[in-house]
Amino acid sequence: MLYELRDVHYKDILHIKEMDISEHRTTCLVGESGAGKSTLLKLLNKMNIPDRGEIRYKGNSLESVEPVKHRREAVMISQTPLLFGDTVEENLQKGLVFSEKPLASREELLKILTIVKLDKPLDARAEQLSGGERQRLSLGRVLVMKPAVYLLDEPTSALDEETEIEVMKSFITCANGHGGTIIMVTHSTNVAEEYGEEIITIRK
Numbered sequence: 001m002l003y004e005l006r007d008v009h010y011k012d013i014l015h016i017k018e019m020d021i022s023e024h025r026t027t028c029l030v031g032e033s034g035a036g037k038s039t040l041l042k043l044l045n046k047m048n049i050p051d052r053g054e055i056r057y058k059g060n061s062l063e064s065v066e067p068v069k070h071r072r073e074a075v076m077i078s079q080t081p082l083l084f085g086d087t088v089e090e091n092l093q094k095g096l097v098f099s100e101k102p103l104a105s106r107e108e109l110l111k112i113l114t115i116v117k118l119d120k121p122l123d124a125r126a127e128q129l130s131g132g133e134r135q136r137l138s139l140g141r142v143l144v145m146k147p148a149v150y151l152l153d154e155p156t157s158a159l160d161e162e163t164e165i166e167v168m169k170s171f172i173t174c175a176n177g178h179g180g181t182i183i184m185v186t187h188s189t190n191v192a193e194e195y196g197e198e199i200i201t202i203r204k
């Protein structure tokens with residue numbers, strides 16, 4: 001198992017008796033608004049620390065794992081896409097800069113833009129992108145990093161249904177190609193049914 005959660009309590013928000021998340025599969029987290037899905041993703045990348053219980057990652061307690069190191073391995077993109085730099089290119093490279101890894105080549109970046117279906121030049125101003133384009137830029141940024149785990153919070157919520165399915169399909173193919181595991185919050189039953197190899201419902 002990639003993650004094993006046992007009797008995890010976080011404030012009054014979340015109580016998970018038992019949850020296992022498999023490696024190399026796509027797990028979709030679904031549930032009503034306010035159920036605690038984003039809170040759970042933050043527990044998985046150690047932005048939130050449980051008050052009680054245990055989260056194990058690859059067999060080791062997350063308690064003993066260094067948070068910054070863990071967040072480079074289990075990379076999260078938040079529900080509201082953030083910009084990290086002036087241009088599309090800077091935004092795509094930023095994850096590598098934060099992780100102190102070598103930058104990606106121009107060819108690699110152009111390939112990533114195709115994968116996330118973002119039809120913009122590398123020197124385009126990021127602040128001029130629409131909400132849906134910023135979401136795809138965020139997806140591109142994490143793909144460039146090739147992390148072990150992708151924690152995605154409603155990554156395609158601003159896209160129309162057809163584009164959402166297309167983008168997730170090529171994103172998942174690429175991430176799986178690098179041996180990555182995807183754990184994704186989605187409101188879309190279409191996405192969950194189409195791509196969720198495992199679907200976990202979070203209840204209040």
Ligand SMILES: Nc1ncnc2c1ncn2[C@@H]1O[C@H](COP(=O)(O)OP(=O)(O)OP(=O)(O)O)[C@@H](O)[C@H]1O
Nearest residue numbers: 011013031032033034035036037038039040079202
């Ligand atoms: N840091 C915090 N302190 C106190 N309460 C919080 C905190 N973060 C989230 N909450 C509350 O916890 C509950 C769960 O929030 P969370 O964002 O995890 O839900 P969600 O399932 O992702 O919702 P949505 O689908 O609307 O994004 C909400 O009631 C929220 O107001």
